[in-house]
Amino acid sequence: MDDDLTQALAWAEWLGAHALPVLAAALLLVLIACTALVVGFHRCGARTAWGRWPRPLLLGVCLAVGAGLLIATASLFAEMLEAFDAEEEIGHFDERLTATLARELPRSALRFFGTLTHLGDPWALTLLVTGVGVLLLARRHTSLALGWVVACAGGGLLNRVLKQIFERVRPVHDHGFAQADGYSFPSGHSSGSVVVYGMLAYLCLRLLPPRWHLSGVLLTATLAFTTGWSRVILQVHWASDVIAGFAFGVAWLTLCIAAIELARRYARA
Structure with missing residues (x-):
């Protein structure tokens, strides 16, 4: 066993044994970053900043950012696919982390996350997308409603396509607090939650009074x-x-928001 693999397995053991505090610390960092983004959004005045850009430059930047993120994501997926085939560190890391979690986590934590995870179930996200879409149409935000539905539905469809391409088998889970079938890579709950809740944060910034922006995004x-x-x-x-x-999810969300903003600027011109 080489040194890199030994180190990866050691990290997996440590993360599995300290999963809950590590998760809490990571969430705190995410919330700090989101707070900084909201503060920057308010200080820079996103509406005027976008409005001063010439159309061709704005179009080029939107396409470059979206394409760059998608290319980077595709490259990441390609590297992971090679690692899966070669059974390199990433696969061994995953297996050791999962085994450690199964051994170390208390049943109370599994019960809590077993309830929480339903917020990313397809039926829950579908109900949310439908409800918000109807509300946007009722408020006559037609373009935003279209962008909302296309972003959320498109992300879900693309995730299904990726699962069929990679055909990765899920880890064994027999604790009884959650059941899942189908292929594993990439996680639909993860990408779906980022896209749907990320789009919800975008709508919050666009439609709600500024005093609700930070709490909505967080x-x-x-x-x-x-x-x-x-x-x-x-x-x-x-x-x-x-x-x-x-x-x-982040790549698709960024591309969709850029496209919606671009369409809005063209419509106002």
């Missing part, structure tokens, strides 16, 4: 982050499945 970020990682805690996904789901 709430949606918490839901997306904890729902995604609940799949690892419950051992129904490998850690790399969730990381890949987050990466895909």
Whole structure:
């Protein structure tokens, strides 16, 4: 066993033994980053900043950012696919982490995350997407309603396609607090939560008074982050499945928001 693999397994053991405090610390960092983004959004004045850009430059930046993120995500997936085939560190890390979680986590934690994870179930996200879409149409935000539905539904469909491409088998999970079938990579709960709750945060910034912006973004970020990682805690996904789901979700979310903003600017011109 080489040194890199030994170190990876040691990290997996440590993370599995300290999963809950590590998860709490990671969530805190995410919330700090989101707070900084909201403060920057308010200080920079996103509406005027976007409005001063010439159309061709704005189009180029939106396409470059979206394409760059998607290419980076595709490269990440390709590297992971090679690692799966070669049974390199990433696969051994996933297996050791999952085994450690199964051994170390208390049943109370599994019960809590077994309830929390339903916030990322397809039926729950579908109900949320439908309800928000109807509300947007009722308020005559037609373009936002269209963007909301396309972003959320498109992310879900693309995730299904990726699962069929990779055909990765899930870890064994027999604790009874969660059940999942189908292929594992990338995690649909992770990507779906990032896209749906991320789009909800975007709508919050666009439609709600400024005093609700920070609380809305922090709430949606918490839901997306904890729902995604609940799949690892419950051992129904490998850690790399969730990381890949987050990466895909962020790339797709960024592309969709850029496209919606671009369409809005053209419509006003």
